[in-house]
Every structure is written in C-alpha cells, then in structure tokens.
Amino acid sequence: xxxxxxxxxxxxxxxxxxxxxxxxxxxxxxxxxxxxxxxxxxxxxxxxxxxxxxxxxxxxxxxxxxxxxxxxxxxxxxxxxxxxxxxxxxxxxxxxxxxxxxxxxxxxxxxx
Amino acid sequence: xxxxxxxxxxxxxxxxxxxxxxxxxxxxxxxxxxxxxxxxxxxxxxxxxxxxxxxxxxxxxxxxxxxxxxxxxxxxxxxxxxxxxxxxxxxxxxxxxxxxxxxxxxxxxxxxxxx
Numbered sequence: 001x002x003x004x005x006x007x008x009x010x011x012x013x014x015x016x017x018x019x020x021x022x023x024x025x026x027x028x029x030x031x032x033x034x035x036x037x038x039x040x041x042x043x044x045x046x047x048x049x050x051x052x053x054x055x056x057x058x059x060x061x062x063x064x065x066x067x068x069x070x071x072x073x074x075x076x077x078x079x080x081x082x083x084x085x086x087x088x089x090x091x092x093x094x095x096x097x098x099x100x101x102x103x104x105x106x107x108x109x110x111x112x
Numbered sequence: 113x114x115x116x117x118x119x120x121x122x123x124x125x126x127x128x129x130x131x132x133x134x135x136x137x138x139x140x141x142x143x144x145x146x147x148x149x150x151x152x153x154x155x156x157x158x159x160x161x162x163x164x165x166x167x168x169x170x171x172x173x174x175x176x177x178x179x180x181x182x183x184x185x186x187x188x189x190x191x192x193x194x195x196x197x198x199x200x201x202x203x204x205x206x207x208x209x210x211x212x213x214x215x216x217x218x219x220x221x222x223x224x225x226x227x
Contacts, residue, residue, distance in 0.1 A: 034215075043116075043203070043218040044155075090155060099145070099168060100216065104154035 002027040004093050006103035013110050019078040021106050023065075023091030026072065033074040034092040034100065035065055044090065050074065061085070086110045116219035118204050124225045130192040133222045136185055137206030145216060146179055146189050147203040155203070161187065194226045 007022035025031060035047040048059025055067040065076045074091060091103040117136040125131055137144045145160040159169040164181045172179070176195070181187040191198055201223050205216040 036218075043220045044205075044216075045218070046215040049215065099157050099160055101157075102155040 002093055002095065002101045004091050004101050004103035006091055006106045008106045010107045013081050013108070015083055015110055015112055016080050019081045021076040021089055023074045023076065023103060024072050025074070025093040027093065027095055029095050031093050031095050033067060035059065035076050036090045036092060038088045038090065040087065081110050083110050083112060116204055116206055116217055118219035118222050120222060121220060122223045124227065125194055126227050127195055128193045130190065131194045131224060133189040133202050135187045135204030135219060138217055139185065141206035141208045143207045144181060144187050145205040147205065149201040149203060196226045199224055199226050
C-alpha cells in the first residue's frame with residue numbers, strides 16, 4: 001500500500017525566509033504527486049501537481065516542487081515566504097486512477 | 113459555481129445520537145469523496161463514489177458509518193450511534209471525469225463534536 005511521510009509537523013519561519021517542506025512516498029511504480037494547502041478556517045485547495053515530464057513543477061503563489069524519483073521525494077519549496085503563507089500543507093500521492101493518499105500535513109507559521 | 117457545499121458546518125451531539133452530514137458536489141463532477149481529518153491520523157479517505165456508485169468503502173471505520181449518494185447532486189454520511197472518538201472534521205470533495213488524476217475540490221468541512 002502507498003504511504004506518504006511529511007517529515008516536519010510544524011515549521012516556524014520569519015517572513016522572507018526560504019521554505020522547504022519534505023515529502024517522501026512509498027510506492028515503486030508510476031505515481032502522481034500533489035501538494036494541497038489549507039489556510040486557517042478554509043478548505044483544502046491544490047497548490048501544484050506532477051504527473052509526468054519536467055520534474056520541477058511550478059504552482060500557484062510562487063510555490064514549486066521537485067520530483068526526485070530516486071529518492072521517492074516531492075519536496076515543496078518557496079524562496080521567500082510571506083505571512084499569508086501561514087497554513088497547513090499536505091502532500092498526496094496516487095498511482096493511476098486510485099484514491100489519493102495524504103500525508104499528515106505540515107503546519108507552517110510565518111512570523112513577522 | 114458555488115463549489116462543494118457541506119452542511120452543517122458545525123455539529124455538536126451527544127454520544128449515541130445519530131449524525132447525518134450532507135454534501136452537494138460541484139455540478140458535472142462524477143466522483144465524490146468523503147474524508148475524515150483528525151490530529152492523530154491526518155486526512156483519511158472514508159469512501160468514494162463514481163456516478164453515484166460506491167467504489168471503495170474500505171476506509172469506513174466500522175458499521176456505525178454509512179454513506180449514500182442517491183443522485184448526482186447529493187450525498188450523505190451517517191454515523192449511528194455516534195461516539196466521542198468520531199469527533200473530527202469531515203470533508204467532502206468532488207472531481208470530474210478522469211477521477212483520481214484530477215484536482216479534487218474540497219468543501220469547507222463539517223466539524224463534528226461528540227460529547
């Protein structure tokens with residue numbers, strides 16, 4: 001069965017700091033990879049997704065993620081965070097047309 | 113489009129009571145998913161439907177939980193009887209066509225508290 005690990009439960013950064021949130025998955029075949037974000041009091045929404053092609057994927061709001069197949073990783077990055085990026089971030093994976101498996105999430109707090 | 117609609121947004125009930133959560137997916141979306149979110153277990157898939165038919169209910173925790181989708185625009189998740197450990201946020205999501213290849217659109221969730 002697929003599983004997703006998000007290494008950090010809670011990350012605290014100052015504004016303008018760089019962000020990298022780790023995501024590792026366990027599945028040996030071809031996978032689809034997603035990052036979702038949940039802003040305080042709001043529902044989950046898609047940040048970016050990877051199906052194939054360029055392993056560096058750019059999403060909304062300046063976020064990007066890199067798929068490294070050899071490391072089974074899909075880390076999320078942003079060069080300079082803002083206070084408005086405070087949210088919970090979820091990595092998710094599936095294989096073909098199978099349900100998504102979500103990680104437990106990483107809470108990001110950005111302080112001024 | 114109004115997005116995925118869930119009701120109620122908050123539900124507080126006493127142990128043993130029946131709880132019914134409701135979801136209206138985005139019009140035209142063929143897939144509907146029910147998730148449960150807790151601090152301990154994160155976001156878990158409970159069940160999903162394709163064209164109103166349940167495809168995978170292996171995530172439903174026990175017989176106290178049931179879900180129906182009588183038509184393309186409405187689904188319910190019922191807990192009977194409810195227990196304190198059912199306290200969680202329950203999300204509904206929908207997606208069109210290609211199902212799990214696509215972005216899932218989430219509703220605002222129902223925060224359930226069972227006393």
